[in-house]
Structures are given as structure tokens and as C-alpha cells.
Amino acid sequence: MKVAIAGAGLAGLSCAKYLTDLGYTPIVLERRDVLGGKVAAWQDEDGDWYETGLHIFFGAYPNMLQLFRELNIEDRLQWKEHTMIFNQPEKPGTYSRFDFPDLPAPVNGIVAILRNNDMLTWSEKIRFGIGLIPAMLKGQAYVEEMDKYSFSEWLKLQNVPERVEKEVFIAMSKALNFINPDRLSATVVLTALNRFLQEKNGSKMAFLDGSPTERLCQPLVDYITERGGEVRLNAPIKEIQLDENGNVRQFLLRGLDGAPDEELTADLYVSAIPVDPLKVLLPQPWRQMEYFQKLDGLEGVPVINLHLWFDRKLTDIDHLLFSRSPLLSVYADMSNTCKAYANPDKSMLELVLAPAKEWIGKSDDDIVAATLKELEKLFPTHFGGETPAKLIKFHVVKTPRSVYEATPGRQQHRPSQVTPIDNFYLTGDFTMQPYLASMEGAVLSGKLTAQAIANAHSPANAAATATQSIDSPLATNAATA
Numbered sequence: 001m002k003v004a005i006a007g008a009g010l011a012g013l014s015c016a017k018y019l020t021d022l023g024y025t026p027i028v029l030e031r032r033d034v035l036g037g038k039v040a041a042w043q044d045e046d047g048d049w050y051e052t053g054l055h056i057f058f059g060a061y062p063n064m065l066q067l068f069r070e071l072n073i074e075d076r077l078q079w080k081e082h083t084m085i086f087n088q089p090e091k092p093g094t095y096s097r098f099d100f101p102d103l104p105a106p107v108n109g110i111v112a113i114l115r116n117n118d119m120l121t122w123s124e125k126i127r128f129g130i131g132l133i134p135a136m137l138k139g140q141a142y143v144e145e146m147d148k149y150s151f152s153e154w155l156k157l158q159n160v161p162e163r164v165e166k167e168v169f170i171a172m173s174k175a176l177n178f179i180n181p182d183r184l185s186a187t188v189v190l191t192a193l194n195r196f197l198q199e200k201n202g203s204k205m206a207f208l209d210g211s212p213t214e215r216l217c218q219p220l221v222d223y224i225t226e227r228g229g230e231v232r233l234n235a236p237i238k239e240i241q242l243d244e245n246g247n248v249r250q251f252l253l254r255g256l257d258g259a260p261d262e263e264l265t266a267d268l269y270v271s272a273i274p275v276d277p278l279k280v281l282l283p284q285p286w287r288q289m290e291y292f293q294k295l296d297g298l299e300g301v302p303v304i305n306l307h308l309w310f311d312r313k314l315t316d317i318d319h320l321l322f323s324r325s326p327l328l329s330v331y332a333d334m335s336n337t338c339k340a341y342a343n344p345d346k347s348m349l350e351l352v353l354a355p356a357k358e359w360i361g362k363s364d365d366d367i368v369a370a371t372l373k374e375l376e377k378l379f380p381t382h383f384g385g386e387t388p389a390k391l392i393k394f395h396v397v398k399t400p401r402s403v404y405e406a407t408p409g410r411q412q413h414r415p416s417q418v419t420p421i422d423n424f425y426l427t428g429d430f431t432m433q434p435y436l437a438s439m440e441g442a443v444l445s446g447k448l449t450a451q452a453i454a455n456a457h458s459p460a461n462a463a464a465t466a467t468q469s470i471d472s473p474l475a476t477n478a479a480t481a
Ligand SMILES: Cc1cc2nc3c(=O)[nH]c(=O)nc-3n(C[C@H](O)[C@H](O)[C@H](O)COP(=O)(O)OP(=O)(O)OC[C@H]3O[C@@H](n4cnc5c(N)ncnc54)[C@H](O)[C@@H]3O)c2cc1C
Pocket: 006, 007, 008, 009, 010, 011, 012, 029, 030, 031, 032, 035, 036, 037, 038, 039, 052, 053, 054, 055, 056, 057, 235, 236, 237, 238, 272, 273, 274, 277, 303, 304, 305, 352, 399, 402, 403, 427, 428, 429, 430, 437, 438, 439, 440, 441, 442
């Protein structure tokens, strides 16, 4: 049975991978000339990679980690020390760490917080700990209910001192959704905290050993094509065309470079494109349906990813850093953290600029100039003095609509993977799954979509054994999630 999937981001590729496991024949159609969507990366004329985003993998990503095992590429994840490192704006050039000891959860998290005396006082830690108790005791149902509040509102309701928000949670909110806690739904931060506190290695971080396009997406494409599937680049869906019953008749692909449009017919259709372009593509008759109308409540948030190459080493820290700068979110010296970008003599900083609303329309030169000003504060010894560090080159990647902006009330707008249309499914990080807008969410959504298809449409001609052997990992993971 042939399944046409629009979009070769992680959700589309994961959906195609699990469909091949279940005996279907997927054909993935990607608008751009690069795999990966929000994890896409490019090589410049010097052979240096630059990426859509600085991407971190967490211990609390069971579906992503299982995917790495299934593709036999686990050794590509470079796990770092179990710690979280924050810059200290009031003490330029210094860091404050939350070191997780080798103890079971949640003890390791509690010890990490209690041992850090730079950022919070004892009374602030205790008041924050007490505030978190309902989230830990009442579980996911409580976390979901808190979607009516911003994280700032939630902290106030729990009587958590304002300084806790300023010192820790502005940085965390910007890392999670590229916005500040006064805009971010409490559900997002509480979900992350729950995972981090409940799983021993939940907050342990890994970097991929090279570009996600080459090191993660390509193995997915190889897996899919070796099993009879297909992945086509430069294949934008122009229209979803309907039959007389309102089901999908075919995808119309836009012909590029003067080529005619192409009609593509399959047995089933999946959209793995982000919510913003999906809303534009929806056929007129579907727009009256409540299921699709709900999507109007979701919109991508702007973010900017910068790569700065310097003439010297700025730091030897081999980890993610929370900048705690008003302009920037997280950053890392990729010459330390990532094997393929390694350089013992020169730093390549990859930095996320967020919130980016005011910056997305500005020129690359303006964005780099403002970032360098911030770096002067973060690395005073390297930018002061007679021979300050020199910027050799840069790349700026702007994503005007990235993951959906998780403001309060968004959870009710997230659609299930199953739509009211018999032969049409959705997948993508914005669809309903418990990992919010993340790589883990994208991979899990692809798996859930494949499972939903298998539940409703048996793959004709698929070997019964193939279906059998793959059913159990899917079921196990859905349960884990
Ligand atoms: C700066 C940044 C940093 C991030 N950091 C992290 C992180 O550290 N950890 C983490 O877990 N997550 C992170 N994320 C989030 C993560 O990248 C996304 O959640 C995930 O990659 C989304 O995957 P997706 O498949 O749902 O969507 P996408 O990756 O957006 O894929 C959708 C695909 O559909 C294609 N498409 C669109 N329109 C059409 C059309 N008409 N026809 C055909 N194809 C079409 C697009 O080109 C794209 O390839 C980050 C994101 C960004 C932007």
C-alpha cells in the first residue's frame, strides 16, 4: 500500500521509517533541496556546516533514542557530563553549574539544585521546591490543566520568589520555546521539569557528532529506500486535491524550473509539513470542519541561529551553555562539542537568538554586531585587551515561523494524528503527543501516525511476519510516551 507523505522533516521521515517496518511503501515529498526541515543543515564553500538550530538530545527522549538504536547509529550521540551550566551576568566570564550526582531520580535533581549556591538562596530553593509539589504529586493531568497560565503566572500562584524566575526560568523558557516565561504556557516548563526530575538521566544532554542532515536524516532515508520506499527532494505540494466525497484524490506537486505540475496518487496521504504552511494548503471544504479550524490557534514562533567562527579558542567547555543574556538563549562552542566540527585552536560558537520577534527582520550584519556585543560580556578576557578575538566568518539562519508558539491555551488546538478524512493523516511536532515541540515530539508523532494508519488500513501484500515483528516496538514506545 502506497502512502504519500508531504515533508521530510523528522516527523515525515520517522513516519515513513515506521510505515516501511509495518509493510507499507512510503513516498516522502520534500519541498526544499535539503532533508530535515528544522534540523536541516548546509555546507558552505569552505566545507563548514551551518544549521537551522543548535540541537540537543536529552536522556528523556525514549523514542529518539530507540530510533538511533534501530538505525544502528547510537555511537553518533556524544553524551556530555550530567550538568547544566549557566553564565553569570553579574560576574562576567564565570559560570554556575547544576551538577547531577550519580544517584536515582529525583534525588540527583534535588541534590543538583541544593548544591548550587550561586544562583538561588536556600529560602528561594525551598519555596520553589514547595511550589513544585503539586506538579510532582498530581502528575500529567495537573500539568495539562496548568496550560491556562503562563509560567510567570504559575510561579506567582505558587508564591515562588520573583528572583527564581529571573535567575533560572527566563533562560529555560527561551531554551524550550524561544519566548520568555511571561508568554510561555506553564505546561511546557512543568512537562520538562517532570521528565527531568522523574528520570535519572532525563536532563542528560547529547550533541550529534555532525550535521543532522548527514548524520541522522540520511540514515533514515537509506533505511526507507532500502526497504522499497522513496524520498524526493524539490517536490513541493502545491495542492491537496479532493474527490467527490471530500477525501484526497491526489497531491498536486508544483513543477520547478518551468516543468509542468505533477499529479501524485497514493492509497493514503500524510501531511508532515509545519502547521503554518498546512493551514494555507487546506482545501476549501475542509476549512469548515472543527478539527481543521482548531489549527488557527497555532502559529510558529520566530528564532535565529548564528554561527560565529573566531581566530582563537574562547572556551574549552564541552557542553551546552545557558547565556542568561537578554538577546541570546543557549549556545555552545561546537569546536568542542561536536566531532565533525572539532578544532583544537579556533572556536565556532553556535548561538540561538531568542526572543527573535524584534530581530527577524533585521540584517545579518546588525544581528551579528548585537551578538558580538553580548559576547564581549560573556568572554571579557578574549574581547578586551590589545588583541581582541577576531571574527573570521559567520552564518545567520533565520526561521520566521519555527515550532508553534506555546502560549497559554495552545494544548486544546493541537490536533490528533487521525483526521476526520478517511485517507488523510497528520504528523509533526505540533500534533498531539506528550513531548511538545521537539525532535522527540516529531519522531514520536511520526510513529503514532504510522501506528494509526496500521490500525485503520491493513497494508495489502505486506508480509504478515514483517507486521508482527514491528508491532511490538511501536506499542512499547507509545506506552513509554
Ligand atoms: C533554532 C532551533 C533550535 C531547536 N533546538 C532543539 C533542541 O535542542 N532539541 C529539540 O528536541 N528540538 C529542538 N528544536 C525543535 C525541532 O527542530 C523541531 O521540533 C523538529 O525538528 C520539527 O520536526 P517536524 O518534522 O515536525 O517539522 P519540520 O522539521 O518543520 O519539517 C517539515 C518539513 O515539511 C516541508 N514542507 C513544508 N511545506 C511543504 C510543501 N508544501 N510540500 C512539501 N514539503 C513541505 C519543510 O520544508 C520541512 O522539511 C529546535 C528548533 C529550532 C528552529
